[in-house]
Amino acid sequence: MKIYSTILSLIALSAISSVHAEGNIEHGQKIFNRSCALCHGKQAEKSAMGQSQIINTFNEEKIISSLQDRKSGKIEGPGNRVKEGLSEQDMQDVASYIQTLKQ
Ligand code: HEC
DSSP states (O other): OHHHHHHHHHHHHHHHHHHHHOOOHHHHHHHHHHHTHHHHOTTSOSOGGGTSOOGGGSOHHHHHHHHHHHHTTSSOOTTHHHHHTOOHHHHHHHHHHHHTTOO
16 A cells, blocks of 8 residues: 555656656747747757857756846846746746757
């Protein structure tokens, strides 16, 4: 009995954490193609305006914190206007989508 409930709670835990770890890739793709690709490239493979790093090399955490720092104004950049319009969920979704662009 005890072992069953332990196994069940482990399954439940991993299901919850996988939901949190992954954004909605489809939604992220929409955001990316509409609001990011123009500067960062369709595959996130360009240096935006010759100033940014190549963001398809970034992991999710690094993308999300980069976006948060620009939304809050901690880092100033010519792409900040569009970053100000992103919700936390948008940031997660677009960060997950960018992971699919890694070569
Ligand atoms: C108008 C052009 C433009 C658009 C549109 C744009 N960016 Fe940027 N982005 C830049 C520039 C220029 C930089 C480098 C300057 C800076 O640090 O903000 C940058 C920096 C970044 C960085 C940090 C890269 C580094 O060098 O550390 C990330 C991550 C990023 N952008 C993601 C996005 C995402 C995701 C979107 C779409 C929601 C987006 N950007 C839209 C121009 C743009």
